[in-house]
Amino acid sequence: MSRRSTGLVGVWAEVQRQQQRAREAEARQRREQERQARAYQRHVAQSHREYRQAEARRRTEELEAQVATLQALLSAGCRASAFRAAALMRTEEIPPFDPGPLAWPVPMPDQNQYQAQGGWTANRRAQAQAEAQARFERDWHAAQTAEAQRRQQLAAYQREYEQRAEAQRSEVRRHNAGITEVTEGVRQGDPDSVVEYFSAALYASTAWPEGFPRQVSAAYDSAARQLVLDWELPGYRVVPEAKSVRYMPTLDQDKETPRPVGQRRALYREALAQCMLLVLHQLFAADESAALESVALNGFVDDHDPATGRQAQIVLATVMAPRAVFTELHLEQVDAVSCLTEALRGQLSSRPDQLVSVRPSRRPQDVANRVATRGGDEEPDLYEMDPIAFESLVADLFRAMGMQAVTTQRSNDGGVDVDALDPTPIRGGKIVVQVKRYRNTVPPTAVRDLYGTVQDRGANKGVLVTTSGFGPGSRTFANGKPLELISGSELVDLLHRHGLRGCLGERGRTTPAQPAPSSPTTRSDDYNVLGMSWSGSVALDVCALVCTGNQVLSDDHLVFFNNPRTPDGSVRAVPATPPDKAAIRVSFDALPDSADRFVLVAAIDPEVNPDADLSGFTDACIRLLNPAMVELGRLEVSDGRPRETALVLGSFRRRSNGDWDFVLGGKGYTGGLEELVRDHGIEVE
Template sequence: MSRRSAGFVGAWAEIQRQQQRQVEAEARRRREEARQARAYQRLATQGHREYRQAEARRRTEELEAQVAALQGLLTTGCQTPAFRASSLMRAEDIPPFDPGQLAWPVRMPDPNQYQAQGGWTASQRARAQAEARARFEQDWHAAQVAEAQRQQQLAALQRDYEQRTESQRAEVRRHNAGVVEVTEGVRRGDPDSVVEYFSAALYASTAWPEGFPRQVAAAYDVAGRQLVLDWELPAYDVVPEAKSVRYLSREDQFKEAARPVSQRRALYREVLGQSMLLVLHQLFTADEYGVLDSVALNGFVDAPDPATGRQTQIFLATVMASRAAFTDLHLGQVDPVSCLTDALRGQISTRPDQLTSVRPSRQPQDVGSPVAAHGGDHEPNLYDMDPIAFESLVADLFRAMGMQAVTTQRSNDGGVDVDAMDPTPIRGGKIVVQVKRYRNTVPPTAVRDLYGTVQDTGANKGVLVTTSGFGPGSHTFARGKPLELISGSELVDLLHRHGLRGRLGEGGAAAPAQPTRSSTVAPPDDYNVLGMTWSGNVALDVCALVCRGSQVLSEDHFVFFNNPQTPDGSVRAVPAAGPDKAAIRVAFDGLPDAADRFVMVAAVDPEVNPEADLSGFTDACIRLLDPAMTELGRLEVSDGRAGETALVLGSFRRRSSGDWDFVLGGKGYTGGLEQLVRDYGIDVE
């Protein structure tokens, strides 16, 4: 799924984390020493009972301080300075050369100090003078030798200093050049640089209390200017189980009063909400280069799966927040859980203490860019696995999900790679599984063949598992049939959820092969939102096709529920804001050069309203919105008719001038979306 970050910022972040651990360990040691010193002092000055009562009060105050810190996590965190790239720069702060005692030359002997002593006669005086000269010359030669040695040692020390300082300066310059390189990469929107930079921002933050985890996996969607990341949240035991401590003198022991379960659960959920908002705050405030239009954030805990007992990542919260929506919040005054779920339309587990999971809307491996991760072990590349080993891994997955599963023999398997049996009453039964270790999109023929196998074998269900993905034709054919299609990114997610290992490619989940992108890509801010509104309660899927004439450019240029955007990101489904019921974002100038039509269609959702038609589709219009969601105009579209289940709403057509004009549609289909897309050249047979 991921690769361990190899960038310099990633390495810097790992060093920061190790240093933080050391600082926290040293702080704990000092606190314990201080506690023991205070205890000794109290014991020396108080009686035993008074000391024990004071200890109970101290422990209660510590519990209250822990809870207060958790309750104020978001407020305190928002007061910390925003991360800036300049904080990564190192100064060439080289200490001056200090030779110590070698700085001082050896003192030469003073000849005046070598006077002849004694001697009454001329011969005695001459001998004394000769002895004095000899002593002087001996000491002078010794001083000369010592000075020569000093100068040699000083020169060697100087050379060593210069080499060390030059190496240090070179290291600082390399580091600073790396910072500049990464920041320039961030300015350009380079995915690796963006991920490294924002990972460092989270690692460098001083907002997190001691003991909070800091594990992250992230990827950057260049076309959508969106950072997608999984961030580790604190476990349930971060909230103290005890509420207070009192001393029982009769038993001479401490007794903890339990914190009410409801209070502990509520506080834990609040901590998760604060943590998610704090991560978003740190990312958006760190974005000094303006590369993030939005952030898709998933919060997880590393814990045993309640179903299998295997250690895995369990997601407890998820949110997709745009910069505009988030910066409009007043974080100091919000209720964290309500802000996350209502204002930002995210999700948070209703019972996180019981590891009740939520489903992330988007994960790093879904982006297609390399996934950088801090923490996590090496995982096997599914593309490189032996085919038999890959089938065995899929069988292990089904067994981990509580089913009986065996791989079939290679010959005469009838198109079945894994036979599975779901023992669940009513919805269970026989399942046939086909495994496709592909890099390219699985063709619709493989899905049709699986459906034939299901019918021939009398199975209750067919499952097609691949390392790549499926096109709209495959999804449309499978809809309403006892078939389930599991793409590569979904497979990796399932493996991790059930304690198994696997990744796609060297950097994580690799995107299926995509058609050639247009050479013209619109600026990120040059787009419109097409909001769709209508009367009636019928559930509809609003879709878009990028066409040349009456033919879609490719299956990947059909944007619908299973394909939320085109390969170049110029068209994408986005969450609707009231009064709209559906919305499509399109950068008209970013559409492929080959495209001359952009078609909007609507179809009844047969899973929600299997018996419905479009007779209840009335008062419909397309609202044309700018990036600030300001309405620029309304385009009226035709009402639906009885018996029809799909409708062409209209099409935008490119004129010779380069402008796009809207042409009202109205053609209806009784065969639903399947019949409609077949008209536009998508194979759903």
């Protein structure tokens, strides 16, 4: 008969079983973790492999798309709209005058709303009635003053509108007259007009892929009615060297499959032939006046001559195409190489990849009149450039920056010169572009009009491009809005960075918009008024400092109650008009050349409020006004803080292109105006 043990042996056995179960659980957990780690590594490796494979497929698709674009160059170009001079004509439609809030008169107070408050006795009732009448008269006079100011601003705004409208109409008339003059010159066979018209037709064409060159030199033989031109062709690199990309998992790297040399050379010759035929097609399609009996076309590349090693124009294709022969061709169905060399009896280099040249039959310099060149090494003067060409150049710049852009060649363009589309996700979208070929500073009204156009068109952004610059009013209005202002110097820099040409003034020297700033030559109406207002009853002195960096130019360049103007008169204190409590007049263009900052400060008036601080200085703002006292913009500034008795409101800082930007201040001083000016380099006795 067996006996079950309930002593130490049983306890020991149970402990052993528990330990064994724990070890088995740990082993199972360890195996599960290892399994999950292996699964994760397989997932990561699979995801990495799939990503690299997808990236390789994407690169292959890009290569195939490049080749497809080259192969369809001629057929796509033939479907593009022909260049027409009539499409360049503009109408004199000017947006109607819209005064905005200025159109509404200031409401006058109603005396019935001013009832006497209180009064149990006759004397108190009489006093209450007198107080009510005084309140009414005070508010009535204030409303009358505001209404007079509104009418003054409305009249000034309407004068500005009429001047701007007349300037726009004059520009449209001048533009249309120029188009009419050129087209009439083409009809009469004037060589300069013919060359200008057909060069513009080629240069403004949207049929060429991004990155293709657009350099053209042309001359017109009026006797033979033949246009002779040299047109730059794309280089050999336009055909991708790689045919496809494949990801190799074992090496974790991409491998490019090279395109066979023979295939690449054949594609390049075909692309060159299509370029030549497309140029001819665009010229004859644009010839509304039948000015061209034939075209002598030479296609060249700008590269190093293999024989001399020097940079040269190497002609790789040439053809003389009579109109009667060319117009009988069905270009969308031809083999480009056969059409060029056989049907038109032209020449095409047998080894263009090795820059083997052909002999052109006729060059533009062989024609006995002036040769016009576009897109070459010469820097075109943006000031003198034709407005149409200038708009096309801006559109070229946007395309070079990776956007889709077209000039608005319709009469009802709504004030938009270029329509652009940025394909970049999130920050991209529709962009409207206005182009101002000015020599003087762009007025803030132009920036306001652009903002209205952005809203009317539902665009994501508006860009204003000019050959001149922008004043503080324009910069202030554009701040915080979907607007971008590109000045002349910034435009030239962008052109050069994206492989385009342009300069401000002859030979790249910037032509000044106005004489060198100084008080004798500065126009009397070329200034701004900075009106300052704030809440609270604290009495303040508002001062201005003309500085280089953080140092005042001299003691005389601190404008305050004891020195109401600078020596040259470019800055002066003026009486404030409601709602402003203080005002400073400044001619930014007349500030000394050595000045790069114009600083506005406020300080407690120690004679009126000797124990006050700036804690009562709140809701402060600076209004930017034009000479007619029309508000151009408003700048919010920092509130004051306890124990501070002086505060830097902000500073206008000169940009490298001559414009001025506003930078918010906020630095406070407990030692009043004396400490502030001492911090800016003025010794206080």
